[in-house]
Amino acid sequence: MSTSNDADVIVIGAGFAGITAARELHRQGHRTLVLEARDRIGGRTWTDSRLGRDLEMGGTWVHWIQPHSWAELSRYGIDVKPSPTPVRGHWIAGGALHSGTADDLLGLIDRGMGASTAEALTYFPQPYQPLLSGDSLAGIDTLTIREKLEQVGLSADEFDAVEGMWATNFSGRTEDGGYAQALRWCALAGGSWQLMFEACATYKVVGGTRRLIEAMAADAGVEIRTDARVSAVTQDDGGATVTLQDGTILTAAAVVVTLPLNVLDSVTFDPPLSEGKRRAAHQGQTSQGVKVWARLRGEYEPFVALAPGSAPLTLCQVEEVGDGETLVVAFGSVSERLDGNDRVAVQEALRGWLPDVEVLETTSHDWVADDLSGETWPMQRAGQLTGALAELQRPEGRVALAGADYANGWAGFIDGAIESGMRAARHVHTFLTTVDVVLPEQPALSRS
Numbered sequence: 001m002s003t004s005n006d007a008d009v010i011v012i013g014a015g016f017a018g019i020t021a022a023r024e025l026h027r028q029g030h031r032t033l034v035l036e037a038r039d040r041i042g043g044r045t046w047t048d049s050r051l052g053r054d055l056e057m058g059g060t061w062v063h064w065i066q067p068h069s070w071a072e073l074s075r076y077g078i079d080v081k082p083s084p085t086p087v088r089g090h091w092i093a094g095g096a097l098h099s100g101t102a103d104d105l106l107g108l109i110d111r112g113m114g115a116s117t118a119e120a121l122t123y124f125p126q127p128y129q130p131l132l133s134g135d136s137l138a139g140i141d142t143l144t145i146r147e148k149l150e151q152v153g154l155s156a157d158e159f160d161a162v163e164g165m166w167a168t169n170f171s172g173r174t175e176d177g178g179y180a181q182a183l184r185w186c187a188l189a190g191g192s193w194q195l196m197f198e199a200c201a202t203y204k205v206v207g208g209t210r211r212l213i214e215a216m217a218a219d220a221g222v223e224i225r226t227d228a229r230v231s232a233v234t235q236d237d238g239g240a241t242v243t244l245q246d247g248t249i250l251t252a253a254a255v256v257v258t259l260p261l262n263v264l265d266s267v268t269f270d271p272p273l274s275e276g277k278r279r280a281a282h283q284g285q286t287s288q289g290v291k292v293w294a295r296l297r298g299e300y301e302p303f304v305a306l307a308p309g310s311a312p313l314t315l316c317q318v319e320e321v322g323d324g325e326t327l328v329v330a331f332g333s334v335s336e337r338l339d340g341n342d343r344v345a346v347q348e349a350l351r352g353w354l355p356d357v358e359v360l361e362t363t364s365h366d367w368v369a370d371d372l373s374g375e376t377w378p379m380q381r382a383g384q385l386t387g388a389l390a391e392l393q394r395p396e397g398r399v400a401l402a403g404a405d406y407a408n409g410w411a412g413f414i415d416g417a418i419e420s421g422m423r424a425a426r427h428v429h430t431f432l433t434t435v436d437v438v439l440p441e442q443p444a445l446s447r448s
Contacts, residue, residue, distance in 0.1 A: 006250040007033035009428055010242050012230050012267075013258030015043020016414050017402040019213060020421030021256045021428070023220035028429045032222045033250070035242070037229035037372050041217055044260070044373055044404075045414060047208030050363040051327070053320075054208050055293050057365040059377065059414055060329075063199035065189060066415035068422070069212075073205070076215040080203040084318050088303035090353040091164075092311060093157035097353065102304055105161070106194075109306070112162030113193040115152040116145065116179075117186035124187035128409045128419075131390060137180065141386045145182050146174035160308045167309030167333040169200065171289030171376040174309050174333075178286070178382040181411070188409055201317065209414065232268040233257065235398045254398045254428045258421070261285050261392070261405040262374030269399070276391035277401075280384065285405065287376040287412075288368050290332045292340035294350065297358040300326040305353040312338040312349040325360065340364020377412040378405040393423075398431070400424045 009025050011018045014036035025032045040046070045059040062069045062080060073080065089105030091098050123133050123140060131137065145166045149159060163174055169185070170177035189196035205212055217224060232243040233255055242250045259267060264281040272278065292313070302318040316330035330350070332338050339345055340362060347359035367373045380389070392406045402424035407416030 005031075005239060005252050007031045007252045008432060009033070009254045009256060010035060010240070010250060010252040011256045011258065012233075012242070013043060013403070014038075014041040014217070014224055014226070015258055015403070016045065016213060016216075016417035017404065017421035017424070018043070018256065018258040019216045019220055020418045021258070021402055021425040022222045022224075023216060024422060024425035025256075025428060026220055026222050028425075030429065030432060032220075033252070034220075034222055034224040035228040035230055035244070035250075036224060036226045039226050041224060041226070042210060042213045043258070043417075044367060044377070045209040045213065046365070047210035051293060051295055051361055053327075054210075055363065056204070056209060057291070057363075058367065059209060060204055061199070061201050062205060062414060063203055065195065065199055066410050066413060068409075068418040069413070069415040072212060072216060072418060076212065076219075078212055078215065079206040081206050082202055083204065084302035084321065086304040086317060087301050090303060090305040091161050092307040092352055093160035097355075098157075105304060105306060108158060109161045109165055112149060112152060112154045112158050113165065113197075115154075116148050116162065116166070116182060117191070117193045117196070120183040120186035121191040123180070123183055127184060127187035130184055130385060130408055137386050140183070141178065141180045141383055143179035144175055144382045145170065145177045145179050148179045148182075149174070161306050164306045164308045164311070164314045168289075168306075168315040168331050170333065170379045171287035171331065172333050172379060173286070173288070176286045176381050178380045178384060180382075180385045181286075181380040184385075184411070212414075230267055232270065233399060234270040240398045252398075253432055254400070256421075256424050256428060257399060257401050258403045258417075259401075260373050260375055260403060261378060263372060264401075266371065273396060273399075274391060274394075276388065277396075280388040280392055283381065283384075285375060285384065286379040286381050288334055288336075289376050290335040290338055290340050290364060290366070290368075291376065292330045292332070292338070292346055292362055292364045294328050294330065294346055294362045295360040296326040296328060296350075296354075297324070297360055298326060299324060300354075307352060309333045311352060312345075313352070316350065316353060335366055335368040340366070378403075378416075379412055395424075395427050395431070400427050 008030040046057040086102035262284040305316040320327035404416035410416040
């Protein structure tokens, strides 16, 4: 391998996929350089100091049924802690506010959640091989999750509550979210929607996701350049060239690109990526939602709240109670409907569930408007499982994609990012160790 390159491998992006790929490649003896456009590592996971405490502005929850993230937590001796168990439930259905116990709310959504995930293990018996069922997937992959719910025969109240749950899960409109994506998540939870729900929003990393990504980055032992935004990637038989926005040009034998699907076309590729990849990037995936943290006056009994996908916020749950305040985290399916940093607007949205609530302070990051993400957590549209996933995972010459958008398993989670980073590193290592190496000509031996 040429030592004239700046690195054997350049990894674009220092989120969990990029750091995983860099660590694995470095361990296999490849000189690896990570380029990160932001001023921090972590990508769409970001532990930041807000509202007087460390808060997760992006990806947050992990679970022991997610093998890749759990292995990393075990490797670095990092524990998890649960969010408070909800006692009360509030839900908007049929245009009216209802309140009861958390079990009442879970009972209301049970039939719809069960019916909308009943086929999970039928179509995804081995969920880390999502295309294993072959042609039979074509029929379900054309359905949206909303279309599936409309087939189930739910009451109006059941429909509103279950649709709100799926709007939250997709971080987007249920008329866009793919039914197959919903089944994939549930299959990864052994076919149990209850376990899937627990994995989505219960256990947080002690010390924050920042603690885990920093441990992995330190272990990787590679150079990570922040504030290094890439504008172009060029490849030919001789190698790959990465051009930064400031004009810096770097060379390598291979490149791992961890850009989210919705901003994949923000980098110019020469030769262009395949038509299938470009089509998927142009379409984008479902998630267009918002995540909001809010401090409420008063100590509320832990609750969970649901609203239909048309509401500005679709789910809210308590995260901390004490000192005369309650900290909640809430989600909406369309970021354009609510500015999560507007205290008055958030208060008005929360009053759909808590009519007298007083919001003291809010904070949010608009991942959809963020031109380095363009999305929240990745969730496939109808048709994208069979129409795009295999092509997005297929390397092109010296370039391989990695990230939760391209995962076989827990797409939309830290686990999927780690899994995808490992797969990309495996491919690049094989590529670098099997390509033909042209040796310099040896001088002819002279007769003595």
